Amino acid sequence: MPPRSAPGRGTGPRGGPRGRGRGGGAARESTRVDSPSIAASVSTVGVKRSGTGTAxxxxxxxxxxxxxxVQEGFIYxxxxxxxxSTLPVRMNMLLIKQLQAEVARNVFTPPVPYDxxxxxxxxxxxxxxxNGSSQFDVSVFASASAGGRPPKVYQIKVTKVAVINPEILQRFIQGEQSQDNNVSTALMALNVAIRMAPNQKxxxxxxxxxxxxGKRPLRGGIELWRGYFQSIRPSMGKMIINLDISTGLMYKPGPLIGLCLDFFGKNDPNILSPKRGLPDRERLRLQRFISNIRITTSHGPSGRAQTRVVRKLSSAGASGQKFTMRESGEISVADYFRVHARKTLKFPDLLCVEVGSGALLPLELCDVPPGQIMRKQVPPHLTKDVVEFSTMKPIDRFESIKKGLQVLSYGQSEYVRQFGMNVNDKMIELTARVLDPxxxxxxQGSKRATVVWIISSLYGLCIDSSLLETCQWIMEHYNFGxxxxxxxxxxxxxxxxxVVYEGQRRFTQDVAQQMATSFVAGARAVGMTVQDDQPVITWENGQGRIGDQLxxxxxxxxxxxxxxxxxxxxILPDGGDDIYTxxxxxxxxxxxxATQCLLAKKCYRANAQYWAxxxxxxNVKLDGINSVPDLPSLTDPAHPTIIMGADVIHPAPGTEGRPSFTALVASVDTTVSKYVAMSxxxxxxxxxxxDxxxxxxxxxxxxxxxxxxxxKNTQKPARLFFYRGIANSRCQMCANVAPDGVSEGQFQQVLDLGACAAFKIAPKITLVVVGKRHHIRMCPVNPGDADRSGNCPAGTTIDAGLGHPTEFDYYQQxxxxxxxxxxxAHYSVIYDENNLSADAMQAMSFALTHVYARATRSVxxxxxxxxxxxVCSRAKNHYNPAGNLHLSDSATHTEATSDLQAFKQAFVPLNPKQSGLMYFM
Known part of the structure; x- marks a missing residue:
């Protein structure tokens, strides 16, 4: 059986100085290669690093x-x-702990890491x-088993599958070793080793x-805990542990009734009774929230706490939910517990939970143990609280990370010591470069048609409507607008x-007229033409048929x-999300x-900056262009360039039967500032x-x-730059994954041999993966180098001392x-026929962060x-809100359909009138 990592990839079809692919340069097992020319034979998934930037x-x-x-001995x-094989990770960890500590101590002394x-x-x-293989019978301790019944026995088979010489890691970080399955397995082993001790506690x-x-209780039956992320990864000439702060959402511990009441924000237990008016939709919403939660109950004859897993909620209360017993016929759940468990329920009309065995347990007999992670999406109304809890200034975050190193106590972990890891307690310091904007x-009509985008430490970016009033254009000393x-x-x-959806008493005719006047003034201030000063104004009911009203x-x-x-x-009222959709x-x-939605409370007597x-x-929704980069290397008419961006958005955690949505945008103009979108x-x-x-x-x-x-230009594109956003950057601790989960060779077939060949064009292609959610953070050593927020200034770039040992990647804030x-952001250059230098690639990517149309700063x-x-996040707008497919994050399992074809058929294509416009802004 091979190690569990992605298979190797063959050499890519393109030649040139940056040819790629995994080849035979990998040394395996204990084979030692001392040839000084080995680095030249090292193959990579992406483009080989040819140098670092100097700008x-x-x-x-x-x-x-x-x-x-890391250790010098072998890894088994x-x-x-x-x-x-379907047990949860927590149960697997308990069984392996029992195996190593009790069942086979002679085999597992000292104990070894398990994932x-x-x-x-x-x-x-x-x-x-x-044969390097043994089978063991392991039972969970008696207190976790059902009262009166013998503990369940599980079979565990352990088989040796590979022996890895960690010397390959040393060669890999020195750029003398290709990444192969052995490298990936060794890295996985070290990661499991550093996580084993804290995972047991x-x-x-x-x-x-x-x-x-420092935990913090929230509304809705949730509390927030501080956490620590840790990951071992190879870097340039060294192995590093990336340590960061994380946030965990936990279920509120205590009586299950209390958790359910907190979910609804109520105090009266009777609201959990279907007989007393609990709507079925609310019951299903609660069911989705508590499904798969562990509860304990001690109603059995032994009186010992037993652990169960909640599957769903009953449709009736304990007094109305009946089942048939062999001896005595039909009986209600409430009567069963009164007669057989001698538990008279205080709230017999409340719901029951159905646990994994199929048994029904009244809510009041169940408790929620502490420390259970909620593996579902954060409710929208709690997002602000979670963000506030997670937000830490750089200096505070880095101090907390230092404390985390003490909590981890790597030197005291027997698992870490086994693998010879000695962790330096001083954070890595590097030299970065701040690029010019x-x-x-x-x-026309601007005092200066061309200006330098000033990077000011006084202001940040604007990427959300809630921040509009705090954003400013900093172009020398002028205000945009x-x-x-x-x-x-x-x-x-x-x-x-x-069209006004706020009540006319609040948003009167005079207010609406004043808003229209300000809107016109704001448009004309930035050069737009408004041919009609007196628009039609109507008031509508948001509960009505929105389509007919428009x-x-x-x-x-x-x-x-x-x-x-x-x-x-x-004009939308507060809480008008459904109207917006x-x-x-x-x-x-x-x-x-084209539509433009505004919050009534924001546009009421708004100032000129708001309207700007x-x-x-x-402007961009109506085919305008706000600004364009003056970057000859990117906008040279002699070398027509098209830029594409692609992304995927997946269903929220805890939802089933939902599709993923994909999107691709492409520039269409010479200035690479106007984009069209496909979804x-x-x-x-x-x-x-x-697709x-x-x-x-x-x-x-x-x-x-x-x-x-x-x-009026019919030139063919000479260059194609493709940026693929990905949630998790191409992590060096696992096999590198090219965009879309395919190899660079497959991508070349899709883009070059497929799309480009169909148009009989052959642009030089550069492909870059942009990692958006990773855990590398940077902080200035000298406070004088920080911006007002304490962060590194915009344009800070690291491409030396941190990153892949051999491939062309870099970090850029x-x-x-x-x-x-x-x-x-973490940039990994997967493919590059344009042979861009590090400076050219970094300058181009930095420039493209400045042309985001709805921001006043670089993003x-x-x-x-x-x-x-x-575009991915707006894909739900392509579904009729009155249809049968529920795409809201609050929809329950029973409301969702697993029929992908149904989602595809219900997906309404974009009206052709909008297909050439930036409607998604």
Missing amino acids: GRKIAVRVNAFETT HYDVDIIP GRKNMYASRELPLGP YPFNTRSFFTED PTLKYG RADKKFFRPSVIKKWVI KKAGQTCVQQKGEGPNLIVV AVKHFGDVTMGV NVMLKV RVQTGRQEMID LEDMCKEGLTKWQAYRAAVE SHGGLLGTSRP SIPAPVYYADI
């Missing part, structure tokens, strides 16, 4: 990583087969017999464990309507103005009319993009059509800090990746 001013930074040594890899599933690692060969998930220190171009700066290409508002407003516009609107402005579906997707920010969105539906939680080739063809079609019709510790990732992420 920008240098600053010293500290990263949340610690250098560590064992397969663990537990029957039954909770299939893999066990040892620094010595275990005495498992001549604390609640844990895949890579983090959590402690009660790009120059941006603006429209006055008469000094105009859009590069302002759009035209021909006829428009305002059509009615459009028809009124036709009757009064002679033509339909090209913009619908919608319906407006986007019926307005943008179905009718093909609103116009950032409106698709595919199998849930699949990272590979099924990538078709979407690329559609993007190329629109690129050619726009350039021919608008720019491209946005200014607002709250907490900023996260840099954290390149605009095309950001756009693709938005």
